[in-house]
Amino acid sequence: MIYSTRSKLILSFLSVSILVSGVALIVGGQLLYKAVLNEATTRVRLDLNAAREIYLSRIKGVKVALNVTTLGPVFRASLEKHDAQKLVGLLRNVAQQTELDFAGIVTKEGKTLCHIGPHSIPKEPTLPNPIANLALQQRTAVSGTVILNNEFLFAEDPELANRARIKFVPTMRAVPRPQTEELSGMALAAAVPVFEAGNFLGVLYGGVLLNRSQEIVDRVRDTVFQQETYNGRSIGTATIFLNDLRISTNVISPDGNRAIGTLASEEVKEHVLVEGKKWIDRAFVVNDWYITAYEPIEDIFGQRVGMLYVGVLEAKYADVRRKALSIFIIVTVAGMALAIGLGTLIASRTSRPVQQLIEASIQVSEGNLSPEIGPISKSNIGVLQKTFKEMLTSLQERDKQSEIKLLQSEKQASIGKLAGGVAHEINNPLTGIFTFTHMLLRQKDLPAEVRSDLETIAQETERVRKIVKGLLDFSRQTELDREPTDVNRLVRYTLSLVENQALIKGINLNFETGEGLPMITLDRNQMQSVLLNVIMNALDATEPGGNITITTGMGVSANKPDQKGVEIVCNDTGCGIPSENLDKLFDPFFTTKEIGQGTGLGLSVSYGIVDRHEGAIWVQSKVGRGSTFTIWLPVEEERAKHENISGG
Amino acid sequence: MKILVVDDDAIVIKSCRRILEAEGFEVSSVPSADKALEELKSYDFDLLLIDVKMPKHDGMYLMREIKKNWPEIPIIIMSGYPTPETIAEVLRLGATLFIPKPFKPDELVKSVRQALKNVPPKKSFPTGAG
Numbered sequence: 013m014i015y016s017t018r019s020k021l022i023l024s025f026l027s028v029s030i031l032v033s034g035v036a037l038i039v040g041g042q043l044l045y046k047a048v049l050n051e052a053t054t055r056v057r058l059d060l061n062a063a064r065e066i067y068l069s070r071i072k073g074v075k076v077a078l079n080v081t082t083l084g085p086v087f088r089a090s091l092e093k094h095d096a097q098k099l100v101g102l103l104r105n106v107a108q109q110t111e112l113d114f115a116g117i118v119t120k121e122g123k124t125l126c127h128i129g130p131h132s133i134p135k136e137p138t139l140p141n142p143i144a145n146l147a148l149q150q151r152t153a154v155s156g157t158v159i160l161n162n163e164f165l166f167a168e169d170p171e172l173a174n175r176a177r178i179k180f181v182p183t184m185r186a187v188p189r190p191q192t193e194e195l196s197g198m199a200l201a202a203a204v205p206v207f208e209a210g211n212f213l214g215v216l217y218g219g220v221l222l223n224r225s226q227e228i229v230d231r232v233r234d235t236v237f238q239q240e241t242y243n244g245r246s247i248g249t250a251t252i253f254l255n256d257l258r259i260s261t262n263v264i265s266p267d268g269n270r271a272i273g274t275l276a277s278e279e280v281k282e283h284v285l286v287e288g289k290k291w292i293d294r295a296f297v298v299n300d301w302y303i304t305a306y307e308p309i310e311d312i313f314g315q316r317v318g319m320l321y322v323g324v325l326e327a328k329y330a331d332v333r334r335k336a337l338s339i340f341i342i343v344t345v346a347g348m349a350l351a352i353g354l355g356t357l358i359a360s361r362t363s364r365p366v367q368q369l370i371e372a373s374i375q376v377s378e379g380n381l382s383p384e385i386g387p388i389s390k391s392n393i394g395v396l397q398k399t400f401k402e403m404l405t406s407l408q409e410r411d412k413q414s415e416i417k418l419l420q421s422e423k424q425a426s427i428g429k430l431a432g433g434v435a436h437e438i439n440n441p442l443t444g445i446f447t448f449t450h451m452l453l454r455q456k457d458l459p460a461e462v463r464s465d466l467e468t469i470a471q472e473t474e475r476v477r478k479i480v481k482g483l484l485d486f487s488r489q490t491e492l493d494r495e496p497t498d499v500n501r502l503v504r505y506t507l508s509l510v511e512n513q514a515l516i517k518g519i520n521l522n523f524e525t526g527e528g529l530p531m532i533t534l535d536r537n538q539m540q541s542v543l544l545n546v547i548m549n550a551l552d553a554t555e556p557g558g559n560i561t562i563t564t565g566m567g568v569s570a571n572k573p574d575q576k577g578v579e580i581v582c583n584d585t586g587c588g589i590p591s592e593n594l595d596k597l598f599d600p601f602f603t604t605k606e607i608g609q610g611t612g613l614g615l616s617v618s619y620g621i622v623d624r625h626e627g628a629i630w631v632q633s634k635v636g637r638g639s640t641f642t643i644w645l646p647v648e649e650e651r652a653k654h655e656n657i658s659g660g
Numbered sequence: 661m662k663i664l665v666v667d668d669d670a671i672v673i674k675s676c677r678r679i680l681e682a683e684g685f686e687v688s689s690v691p692s693a694d695k696a697l698e699e700l701k702s703y704d705f706d707l708l709l710i711d712v713k714m715p716k717h718d719g720m721y722l723m724r725e726i727k728k729n730w731p732e733i734p735i736i737i738m739s740g741y742p743t744p745e746t747i748a749e750v751l752r753l754g755a756t757l758f759i760p761k762p763f764k765p766d767e768l769v770k771s772v773r774q775a776l777k778n779v780p781p782k783k784s785f786p787t788g789a790g
Contacts, residue, residue: 432741436713439740440669442762447675450765451682477762484741 022355029351033344045333052303052329059322060305063232075155075202077110078216082206091213096126096133104128114168115218118144129169139164144217147203155202156312162195176223178273185296186275198222198254223259233262242328253319256281271298284319301326365389381408431483445473492535500525506543518556526565530647542618546582546641553586560584569628569644580643588635665689666696667711679765693717712739723753734775
């Protein structure tokens with residue numbers, strides 16, 4: 013029972029802690045992850061803006077460089093004179109300084125005058141130049157992204173055509189391509205028309221090829237992500253797509269190289285290239301998950317030709333989440349351990365007094381009424397302990413009382429047994445004495461002296477019989493057999509029994525009858541033996557010529573002053589009782605008589621009988637003057653009235 | 661008239677014998693209940709005088725045994741310890757009379773005659789003998 017209480021406590025603690033930490037784990041983890049994700053997407057959105065700025069600033073840089081070039085007087089003069097040789101020198105100088113991959117001049121007829129690559133002054137008719145032609149048509153400077161085909165690139169510089177060629181690498185989650193490689197190049201280019209005094213001289217064009225270029229993407233990585241790394245990998249990546257093909261990137265493929273030739277995932281391609289929207293979400297990039305931002309790149313003709321991408325490794329944020337989750341789990345486990353510990357502690361604290369109470373109750377059931385129940389607990393178990401203790405105390409008291417009662421009844425029983433045994437043993441020889449004394453007395457011719465002696469024997473045997481009877485009565489303390497009795501009649505009858513004795517002793521026996529006494533319900537035989545006892549004692553105490561006066565009348569007991577009662581007073585002019593003996597007078601076996609003269613049984617038996625009648629017996633005495641015994645018996649009002657009428 | 665006295669105390673038997681023989685009764689005596697039953701098998705008695713308290717089997721036992729086989733014989737039970745309970749039990753078991761010990765010769769004789777008076781006279785004995 014105790015163990016189950018303990019386990020219940022622990023279990024409830026555990027379940028609460030599991031519930032709380034479980035909810036905290038899920039909700040907290042989710043909230044945290046969302047916050048982290050939110051932070052990350054906000055970051056890549058900003059990063060994408062930064063990347064775009066870098067991309068656009070590079071275009072602007074090309075445009076500015078070309079613009080500045082067209083303003084140079086040497087350049088203008090050379091262009092006016094179509095001095096190709098000189099122009100090539102100038103252009104190569106500019107291209108080197110501003111890191112242009114290609115640059116050249118197209119005449120107002122649309123023919124390439126020169127460019128910086130090999131065969132710088134082409135003889136044969138040249139291929140159409142998309143950006144220069146746009147500037148030619150619009151007679152204004154243009155700049156932006158432009159797609160250049162393989163032939164054009166080859167004509168500009170075979171090296172460029174070679175750089176632009178990119179083999180497709182099969183990529184997870186991407187749309188497979190029927191072709192095996194991409195030949196076109198994507199370039200950031202500008203074209204600036206040159207005028208001289210209102211005359212249109214031609215167009216200066218130039219640009220950088222983005223294929224396999226590291227310049228822009230690495231600048232994005234270095235400025236935006238500041239070379240932040242995670243597990244040895246750069247956390248931030250940037251990519252320029254030609255359509256969905258990575259042509260310039262710092263995303264690293266598993267072989268350790270830049271993932272040029274790999275493709276964007278299908279959903280990104282669909283979202284950004286086809287629908288022309290921004291993509292800001294987690295996405296699968298080459299071989300890992302990133303928090304990414306994509307936006308379409310439009311060329312100078314407004315066509316969506318590619319995408320600009322930045323992304324941060326999701327692993328970093330997942331790691332933050334994982335760390336948070338593991339902290340949550342550690343807290344949970346710690347909480348559970350605490351719950352178990354606390355539960356055990358509280359359970360044992362709670363159950364210790366209960367256990368002690370159980371042990372105590374077992375001891376009580378085995379008869380030990382003062383078991384150890386330990387210190388009183390301050391909790392509500394303390395109330396139980398106190399109640400248990402009180403219960404024990406009252407049990408002990410009850411035990412003690414019943415023990416006393418038992419002792420008393422045992423005492424009485426043993427007295428009874430003794431008296432019974434003595435009576436039985438004495439009564440048999442008494443039968444013999446009676447028999448032979450009386451048989452002798454039957455003889456007619458006995459001498460007078462012998463007869464007198466025999467009569468004495470008979471009388472004394474009679475007395476022994478009475479003593480034994482008294483002893484039996486005392487031991488048995490027989491219950492009262494009450495009936496309404498006229499006290500005066502009872503006294504008169506009793507006196508008749510002792511008349512002869514008084515006569516023989518020469519004592520005057522007087523009876524002063526009280527008038528109008530109520531009937532009293534009493535045990536006539538027992539009350540008669542009381543009276544007999546008192547009168548016999550008086551006879552014994554009084555010398556010949558003395559007086560014994562019995563008086564009846566209404567009286568009051570000192571113990572019950574409000575109770576009406578009848579008293580029987582026996583006054584003698586005998587020797588009296590010394591005051592030191594007065595108190596002991598009613599003790600059993602107290603006697604002042606010589607051995608053989610009395611047993612002392614009478615008065616204690618008498619006391620018991622009167623007491624059981626709710627009455628009282630007391631004595632007043634003066635040595636040499638005589639004694640007065642008073643027997644007081646209560647009158648029961650209702651009964652007294654009734655009997656007064658009927659009994660007269 | 662033949663009376664059997666059953667008592668383990670010799671003085672009681674002696675006393676009873678003295679009193680009853682003086683009155684002309686024929687008296688036999690035995691000291692125990694078992695002996696009394698043997699005696700009853702051999703002889704007929706007109707009255708039994710039995711003590712309550714005896715070693716081994718007491719007077720109550722003896723009375724029960726007698727009532728089984730000789731229900732008509734009058735029985736006087738005597739006791740030196742006459743409690744109301746004993747008296748009630750004795751009378752319940754069918755004793756004719758109860759007499760407390762010690763008794764005077766007159767008391768015993770009176771009881772015996774009273775007990776015999778209540779019994780219808782036996783055919784084998786002349787009437788009016790008690």
